[in-house]
Amino acid sequence: SGSTGNPKGVMLSFHSMAYAAQGAIASLKVTDQDRMLSYLPLAHVMERFVVEMASISVGFQLFFADKLDTFVADLNRANPTLFLAVPRIWTIFQTGVFAKMPKQKLDRLMKIPLLSGYMKKRVLKTLGLQDVRYAASGSAPLSQDTIAWYQKLGLELLEGYGMSENFGYSHMSQPGRSCLGYVGEPLPGVDCRISEQGEIQIKSPTLMMGYYKDEAKTKAEFTEDGYLKTGDRGEIDELKRLKITGRTKEIFKTSKGKYVAPAPIENKIIGHQDIEMVCVSGAEYPQPHALVVLAESSAKKTSCDDFKAELASSFQSLIKDVNSTLDPHEHIKFVTIVS
Template sequence: MDYIDSICNASASILDMTPAVRKPEEGKVVLDYILDNCAKWPNKIFLTQPMGGDEVLNVTFSEFLSESKKMAAYIESLNLPAPSQIAIMSKNCVWWLMADLAIMMSGHCAVPIYPTLTAETVKYTLEHSESKLLFVGKLDTHPWNEMKKGIPAGMSCVSFPICPSDVSYDKWADLIGDNEEIKEIKKRTPEEMATIIYTSGSTGVPKGVMLSFKNLTDTTFGLINTTHATENDRYLSYLPISHGMERWVGECLPFITGLHVFYAESLTTFVQDLNRCQPTLFLSVPRLWTKFQLGVFKKMPPEKLQKLLKIPFISYLVKKKLLKALGLNHVRYAGSGSAPLPPDLLAWYRSLGLELLEGYGMTENFNYSHMSKPGGGRVGYVGEPSEGVEQRIAADGEIQVKSPGMMMGYFKNEEATKETMTEDGWLRTGDKGELDDAGRLKITGRTKEIFKTSKGKYVAPAPIENQYISNIRIELACVGGRGHQAANAILMLSEDAKKEAAESGGKDAIEKELEELIKTVNSGLDDHEKLQFVAVVNDVWEPENGFLTPTNKIKRARIEEEYNPLMEEWYNSKKKVIWHKW
């Protein structure tokens, strides 16, 4: 399940001037729109790329198109059968979009590869997708040292201008040099396959979702009609563009609207990158929204902030100052993706005047399913069906949808495709949900994640986890207990809480808080859902070690595999809070 964002904080005056609904022109796809924009605004800056330190590269539409055309000519010179799959393995950067445009113009199909995968998954993706060429770009040293082991021997590779120092592949700059641009841009039709996006693999082997140009184009117009995005907007691209959501918002939306895209250099420069961009559209994930909040609390304790926000004039100044410090003071649409937002976190941002509205979607429908609308959001709900989307709740509670983003199927996996689609053509989401009177959707759990305790009662872990991660001490939580007498939770503390726990008396203070938290959460749960204990692990869960997906969702199977051997001991201890490896 992928949560996408949507998007808000639009003023009443903006809503009063809602533009006319836009529809794609007959036969035109994202490729046609970016070519139109390059012709319309040749000298307008399209992309801004930090190059280290204070150096920044600004790329105009004409420069963007020229480099892309030259790379398309190189791809054409390889005489690959058309269409062939061509993979891109890089963090977000200007050359990612150039490579994808070159792939489109030369008649081929792009296969994004997450920049934080194991060698095994890299190898599987490249081989399963039958990729004939690989672009290697901006990658951190640790993931790259692992990922390069998965690149098949003899595979043709091209390196971006920014890439690991030990990369010895053909260089982008050398290949385009003074080469001529591609003479004839291939016409792409709406029905053609545009990309294969491999699912993040939170359960089992990644599946290759085939998406057409029509999927990419129609859903982007739906996004435009929700956000009212134009060429005057600014967007900071830093969530993995290998993921469907960022591909949609960080590539397809700019291709069609011509908005200005800024790239982030690294997590350590993130605030600087935000302030350079001054985004008007901004998307993030719960982990980062929580980190932003913790950054504020470091400078101003929550109790003091709440008092100040109750004083009318002071409240206005404090809100303005905090949003400016976060680099979000120009944001008119903001939201969160990848996982549910804790209600307390939503409420906190709303108290600052930033309304975060969630949405819901999957790679299998290119994220286009449900979106909350400005002023119409409801806490705990992910919105109503987007334009052209139908929804229904099956007899077993599963959410099923029809969407303009509906995939063509899974690449080389007809069996999985049939399992995911109903006989009458609806997409099985694998999520359970319910609707309110206004037709807004609430996610109540993941069908495959729901487990039985030894007492025969079902427990849905996600809603319980949500209550724990809303606490500023906790960064990640995994609720389990399959086959045991009661449920439990394994917790990873926030960075600040870890530091405090390492100090004298710190663990005792945190343990008391966690015991109170267990009481509070359990008081609102049915008896069979109550947690017997929480285990605080001194491990780091991240995509690089397989505990998280590339989009920062927990991998339950990996976590259970790691800690299941300890469960019997933990249950027998009868402790409410267990410290592991401290």
């Protein structure tokens, strides 16, 4: 496991890894003419699934990032045609663009017919993404505002869903069929259902053999008919596209006896340009609240009184806007910045 605490020792067969690689190659129409940049730890499930296994299978050109400081330069060197990233990368790119040109000014320029096309191409070329034909985000939710912003640039940013227990092979959005808020359709061979309790359950040839030396935990992770219990809650639409609505264990109850699912609220808050991470909490409190970590560029400016006043005002507006979309018992009472 790469992102949920101590590694759980997920055991995968060579067959499941090869099956996932072939499924991704078919879905993304990967050829030996494609290019990718490898930058995640090589043990990360997404890196092994899409980058390592697919590149070995097809033989496309693979570049490696040197270090964080050279990331954008490395992207320009690789000039990838396929680019998969975690949400933090997409928000860092966006913040970097806004640091060079304020969002309001860029939005204004992109509305001018003669300048619009030029500005979009210029931004994508600056990031090294001008030749990307498939761009995706995974591992955690990405703000719908951020996805919409990239789509305005002409980059159809798609979301995917998977976990170590199925080698990351589960759902992927398809070009032209994506829908904001959904993580895509089942990949070939994947059967997905929603339990009576609202939990996403998945069966596929890529499921793990179990947890290393932990038969009890392995047994608890599967239903009697062999479906993996993901621990995520979700909904499926008429096109079989999946929406993640939260974690089954993260739902909490306020002191008023009302249940709150934090993930959908967090997705609304994370779109703020000064926020990098957010956690909505409030168990046994009258109302939920939000703990946020500022983006690095914003955190550096908190010693400035004018910026702090501006930030406080924008957070008040954020609370008002977010609460207008929520039920009364879900309303955010306050936002607190944490280190």
